[in-house]
Amino acid sequence: MLSRVADALFWTGRYLERSACLARAVDVTFSLDLDLHGVLSNPVELEWNALLSMLRQAPPQPGDSEHPVAAVQRWLLVDLGNPGSVMSCVNRARNNARSIRGSISPPMWRELNKLHWRLSDGTFQAAVAESPHDFCDEAQVGVLLCHGVCDATMSHDEGWHFIQLGTYLERADKVLRLLDSKFGLLERGDAVDLPVRNLQWGAVLRQCRAYEAYQRLYISRVEPERVVEFLLANPDFPNSVRFCLERVLDSLTEISGRLPGRCDGDAMRTLGSLVSELTYLDGEELDGERLHGLLGNALVRCGRIGHLLQQQYALH
Amino acid sequence: MGSPFHEQVRSAMTTPGITQRRAAGTGSAGAAEPLSGESAPATSLLAGYELGAAYDEMFDRDERPRPHYQQLAQLLDRTPPEEFRRRKAMTDLSMRQDGVGFTVYRADEGIERVWPMDPVPRIIPADEWQHIEAGLVQRITALNMFLWDVYHEQQILRDRVVPPRLVLQGSSFRREFVGVDVPRKIYIHICGTDLIRAVDGEYLVLEDNGRTPSGVSYMLQNRQVLKRVFPSLFNDYDVLPNDDYPAALLDVLQYIAPESAATPTAVLLSPGMYNSAYFEHSFLAQRMGIELVEGRDLLVDANRVFMRTTRGLQRVDVIYRRIDDDFLDPLTFRPDSVLGVPGLVNAYRAGNVALANSIGTGIADDKGIYPFVPDMIRYYLKQDPILNNVETFRPEVPEHMQHVLANLDSLVVKRVNESGGYGMLVGPASTAEQREEFRRAIRANPRDFIAQPTIQLSTHPTFVDGRLEGRHLDLRPFVLCGERVVVTPGGLTRVALPKGSLVVNSSQGGGSKDTWILAQTGRT
Numbered sequence: 001m002l003s004r005v006a007d008a009l010f011w012t013g014r015y016l017e018r019s020a021c022l023a024r025a026v027d028v029t030f031s032l033d034l035d036l037h038g039v040l041s042n043p044v045e046l047e048w049n050a051l052l053s054m055l056r057q058a059p060p061q062p063g064d065s066e067h068p069v070a071a072v073q074r075w076l077l078v079d080l081g082n083p084g085s086v087m088s089c090v091n092r093a094r095n096n097a098r099s100i101r102g103s104i105s106p107p108m109w110r111e112l113n114k115l116h117w118r119l120s121d122g123t124f125q126a127a128v129a130e131s132p133h134d135f136c137d138e139a140q141v142g143v144l145l146c147h148g149v150c151d152a153t154m155s156h157d158e159g160w161h162f163i164q165l166g167t168y169l170e171r172a173d174k175v176l177r178l179l180d181s182k183f184g185l186l187e188r189g190d191a192v193d194l195p196v197r198n199l200q201w202g203a204v205l206r207q208c209r210a211y212e213a214y215q216r217l218y219i220s221r222v223e224p225e226r227v228v229e230f231l232l233a234n235p236d237f238p239n240s241v242r243f244c245l246e247r248v249l250d251s252l253t254e255i256s257g258r259l260p261g262r263c264d265g266d267a268m269r270t271l272g273s274l275v276s277e278l279t280y281l282d283g284e285e286l287d288g289e290r291l292h293g294l295l296g297n298a299l300v301r302c303g304r305i306g307h308l309l310q311q312q313y314a315l316h
Numbered sequence: 317m318g319s320p321f322h323e324q325v326r327s328a329m330t331t332p333g334i335t336q337r338r339a340a341g342t343g344s345a346g347a348a349e350p351l352s353g354e355s356a357p358a359t360s361l362l363a364g365y366e367l368g369a370a371y372d373e374m375f376d377r378d379e380r381p382r383p384h385y386q387q388l389a390q391l392l393d394r395t396p397p398e399e400f401r402r403r404k405a406m407t408d409l410s411m412r413q414d415g416v417g418f419t420v421y422r423a424d425e426g427i428e429r430v431w432p433m434d435p436v437p438r439i440i441p442a443d444e445w446q447h448i449e450a451g452l453v454q455r456i457t458a459l460n461m462f463l464w465d466v467y468h469e470q471q472i473l474r475d476r477v478v479p480p481r482l483v484l485q486g487s488s489f490r491r492e493f494v495g496v497d498v499p500r501k502i503y504i505h506i507c508g509t510d511l512i513r514a515v516d517g518e519y520l521v522l523e524d525n526g527r528t529p530s531g532v533s534y535m536l537q538n539r540q541v542l543k544r545v546f547p548s549l550f551n552d553y554d555v556l557p558n559d560d561y562p563a564a565l566l567d568v569l570q571y572i573a574p575e576s577a578a579t580p581t582a583v584l585l586s587p588g589m590y591n592s593a594y595f596e597h598s599f600l601a602q603r604m605g606i607e608l609v610e611g612r613d614l615l616v617d618a619n620r621v622f623m624r625t626t627r628g629l630q631r632v633d634v635i636y637r638r639i640d641d642d643f644l645d646p647l648t649f650r651p652d653s654v655l656g657v658p659g660l661v662n663a664y665r666a667g668n669v670a671l672a673n674s675i676g677t678g679i680a681d682d683k684g685i686y687p688f689v690p691d692m693i694r695y696y697l698k699q700d701p702i703l704n705n706v707e708t709f710r711p712e713v714p715e716h717m718q719h720v721l722a723n724l725d726s727l728v729v730k731r732v733n734e735s736g737g738y739g740m741l742v743g744p745a746s747t748a749e750q751r752e753e754f755r756r757a758i759r760a761n762p763r764d765f766i767a768q769p770t771i772q773l774s775t776h777p778t779f780v781d782g783r784l785e786g787r788h789l790d791l792r793p794f795v796l797c798g799e800r801v802v803v804t805p806g807g808l809t810r811v812a813l814p815k816g817s818l819v820v821n822s823s824q825g826g827g828s829k830d831t832w833i834l835a836q837t838g839r840t
Contacts (some may be wrong), residue, residue: 001612006626099413099589101598102608106414113415158626255626313626 005316006162008100010309012093012155013166015294016112019089019251020143021174025051025207026076027136032203033069036196055084055183073132077139078081078125087125090116105153108146110146115142161251168251172244173302175231180295185224185272198222204231208239225286233281241298242278248305249275255313268310274301325387325411328840342708360393361400362777367836368816370772371517373438387552392436396796397782397833404779406545416537416698418594431595432827433538434778435546438789438809439553442836443602448511448519448793449803451703454693456507456785456795459526459680461696467494467676477695478688487733488678490641492648496665498674499572501796502667505672506636507564507795508532508808511703513774520706522790524689526673528638532794538804538830542662552833558806561794562603568602568798572670580633582621583609587639587655597638599713607819610692613640616659619666632660634670635660641675666739681768684710684732707769711762720758722769724751727767729758744770749753772820776829778811790820791831805833 020246029051036047048069052059060079062071078087094116098106116122126133130253154160182204201222214222214230235239239287249271256264263269277294349663367375374385392400408430412415416431440448451715465472466483467490483489486707506531510522539558543550566582573580586597588610602607613623614632621627637644643653648661670838679685687708690701709727720727724743730738741754758765775786793807809829810820821828 001626002607002609003626004610006608096591098594100594100608101415102584102602107836109415112415114413117412131817189494314624 001158001162001192004098004214004315005103005159007310008096009103009159009162010166012096012104012112013163013239014170015093015096016143016146017170017230018084018174019086019169020140021171021207022076022084022089023086023139023143024120025139025178026056026132027207028203030073030136031206032199034190044244050181054177055280057082057084059308070129073128077128077132077135077256078119084137085267087119087134089118090139090142103159105150107153108150111142111149112156115139115146118142120196125313136148145183158255161254165248165255168247168300171239172241173299175239175241175244176295176299178204178207179228180299181233183292183295192220193211198223201227209238210237213237217273225283228286228291229281229283235263242275245271245275245278265308265312267305267312269307270301271305274298275305278310329425333354346795355612357399357483357784358731359783360471360629361395361397361779362389362393363512363783365784366773366786367774369514370786371694371774372786373774373789375512379424381416381537388437388439389547391549391552392777392784400435400729400779400783403546406799407433407541409437410541410544411537413539415595416541416706418596419590419594420491421810431537432813433541434827434829435549436779436784436809437542437543437549437830438778438791439832439834440791443478443835444519445805445833447702451507451519451521452507452699452793452795452803453701453801454697455509455521455524455689456504456671456700456797456801458689458693458696459479459507459524460501460797462692463674463677463680463828464493464498465573465696466499466679466764468497469505472692472695475695476684477691482684482688483679486679486682488641488682490675490676490679492661493676498668499574499670502572502797503674503677504680505568505572505797507797509795511791511793511807512706512771515772517774518790521689521703523683523686524704525792526677526681528640528673529794530593530596530638531792531810532804532827533599534559535794535806535808538828541829553832554837555807556830556835558594558804558833561796561804562600564796564798564802564804565600566606568796569606569634569636569670569672571798573670574667574670576668577631577633579605581631582634582636583607583614585609585611585614585635585637585639585657587611587643591638591818593638600636606636610655611655611657616657616663619659619663619668621657621660621669622662632669633770634672635723636672641678641773644675654834658722674804682732684763687766699772706771709767711758711765711767717758717762720765721755724754728770729754729765729767731764732766742770770818773812773820776811778813778827778829780815785815787815787827788818789829806831 029047033047052072059068060071060075062068064302065261075082079085080088080091082088094112097109097112101109119135119142124135150160150163185200198221201224202211204227205214205222208231211233214227217230219224231235231240231241234282238244249268251258252268252271256268258264263272317796365375367379376382376390384466405614413434417428418431420427420711423535426774445501462472466613469478473483474479496673504526505762507531508525508531510525511519512522523711532661535558569582570580573582583606584597584601586594586608591597598608607623611621615622621632621635623632639655642650643655645658645661647658660669661675664671664675687705687710690705693699694703709720711717713719720729724741725742725746729741741750743751773788773790776789777784778787780787787809789809791809794804796802796804809831810822811827812818813825813827822828
């Protein structure tokens with residue numbers, strides 16, 4: 001397939017996933033904010049600032065008579081001046097898809113287009129000021145619909161695999177960033193009481209849509225170490241880093257045309273070694289500095305994989 | 317509740333004219349069951365429909381529906397305006413969700429517009445279509461013979477049937493291509509011919525678009541959307557499907573591939589997503605299953621064309637190009653073009669790649685050549701033209717010059733080297749100052765102009781402000797020329813939406829209609 005098309009498919013997948021991850025993060029933070037209100041002295045700034053710093057963004061300037069939290073929500077969800085906002089990401093996904101309309105199925109284009117128009121609606125966006133939930137929900141469901149329609153209506157050929165590459169690489173990256181940003185919370189350990197810890201780590205799971213899956217597996221209070229292990233290395237849960245990177249590896253193998261396990265290029269080598277580290281992860285390793293090192297190292301390698309892919313497939 | 321079928325039969329015998337309808341609201345069909353099953357509308361959509369000076373597609377001079385419009389007129393009569401408004405909204409939503417649009421340019425910014433379709437279809441009966449079809453086949457055959465001739469022996473010029481100067485000095489004549497043999501001797505593979513109807517209903521050719529005509533995807537999309545939002549419209553009619561066009565186009569592309577290519581690879585070359593017709597490019601590429609490429613995806617090596625893929629370079633045999641000659645190859649034509657492919661023209665000359673349409677077809681749809689198409693038909697085919705041209709005056713002929721200058725206020729004057737509505741004088745809508753400016757320009761360079769009477773394009777009921785009003789329209793059928801000539805049954809009907817306007821261009825706020833060609837042995 002055309003390199004330009006492969007590139008646009010990759011980024012369609014990436015931006016769609018990015019918008020869904022951010023929408024979920026805002027939604028969960030909003031809800032956590034309400035829960036923590038009664039227990040912590042200054043939860044609002046704590047949680048929203050944590051989210052902004054995870055995204056490496058400065059707090060936006062609130063408009064006249066705009067609450068700072070409302071300003072953050074607007075900035076992260078609908079503001080087109082923020083290239084990383086949910087709306088910007090959906091627009092970028094749509095623009096990428098539009099530039100290669102002939103290479104995605106019409107139902108997928110239609111779903112993506114519907115998502116774009118629903119989220120662009122002025123009245124719908126204005127409602128974010130009161131509660132961001134509907135907007136976040138619409139964005140997440142819309143992205144899920146795009147994925148579903150994509151899987152059901154497109155041939156699972158090279159082009160589809162490039163969408164998968166973008167989607168799962170982005171998701172792995174976002175989960176790693178989330179865990180990395182909560183590292184400080186983990187270090188503080190017993191400083192906060194149990195219900196609060198339950199809420200905060202529950203929120204981490206919810207950001208990965210993992211709360212129920214985690215509960216089912218461990219049937220216990222939310223234990224930070226287990227949350228980290230689950231989100232890093234669970235082989236079955238679709239939002240764990242390991243699961244995502246295994247999908248990336250699968251797709252890369254399909255695209256390369258090699259047999260499974262045969263290495264084709266530096267991207268695959270970097271990816272394969274990261275996947276095997278996660279596969280054979282030692283639970284003991286999840287303490288303190290070693291975890292910090294692991295997360296940082298994994299993030300760097302995810303970034304590197306993206307660069308190597310671009311070189312190998314002459315993506316733009 | 318009477319059966320709808322019974323109702324149709326009964327009211328078919330007592331089809332109301334406009335006057336009755338105006339007086340009685342729903343006319344004698346007042347007892348009819350509206351489609352939605354709600355009570356009969358207080359006012360008909362067609363109430364107060366006015367006929368102008370132009371030929372009306374639906375109603376005759378006595379304000380009665382023409383035979384092939386009877387059922388549709390009754391159905392519209394029974395449909396409450398609110399119901400119709402809802403269908404129109406569904407149409408727009410459907411177009412928007414499918415992302416059917418075009419781009420208009422304003423202040424450096426491309427704005428996406430949703431394709432506007434009026435849900436009232438335009439109907440052409442079988443006999444009229446056969447006439448159009450025969451005329452179009454004849455015309456494209458002659459145009460392709462003309463192109464072969466002027467790029468080879470130039471016999472028609474030597475015989476002075478067409479003034480040589482008009483061709484050889486035409487800005488769209490590519491002298492670089494004289495003597496080049498194009499695959500299968502076909503120059504224009506895809507043609508979109510604009511037809512209009514005179515006051516007496518005669519179909520006339522307004523212009524031939526033999527470069528990179530667009531609009532066919534909208535023709536196909538209009539049908540798909542109308543079937544979705546207003547299926548009951550189709551109940552009374554046998555409408556010929558138009559869906560075969562992409563397959564027929566692919567046939568043409570494969571037919572012209574170089575012989576050396578066992579399984580030819582065809583691509584569609586587009587300027588990219590910011591082009592106003594990008595939707596069409598992606599639509600056609602997808603329907604044919606071929607790659608949609610941009611100039612930067614292609615390269616030429618040793619006079620062969622390749623595309624850059626994730627598995628390296630892949631050979632390209634046929635290019636359906638939607639880029640004008642000027643931008644096709646910066647080495648041959650405009651050096652500043654970033655849309656084209658350096659070396660493409662030489663690869664084409666070497667016969668290693670086929671282009672549709674060929675290079676240099678612009679001389680055949682040049683406005684200065686247009687008046688001679690009927691002569692070409694007589695010259696090459698020894699036949700009389702089936703479809704006539706609009707009467708055209710050439711100021712370089714002294715008698716014509718006199719007539720043109722004396723009648724500037726009633727004529728449309730066009731510059732031969734311009735298209736897309738630029739450089740035109742529409743006499744009845746012009747100021748004295750503009751006429752004076754043209755008078756001077758025509759005197760100075762008579763050969764740069766042609767003049768035509770202002771034609772009142774035919775009108776058709778169109779949904780405007782909650783009711784149906786007459787609006788002017790044209791028709792662009794699409795002709796494919798490969799192993800044989802195929803005229804897809806249908807075409808793009810463009811509508812001028814402002815009252816009285818004769819400008820159907822979509823960038824000027826024009827709308828469109830689904831265009832129905834009826835089967836020969838239909839029920840109507």
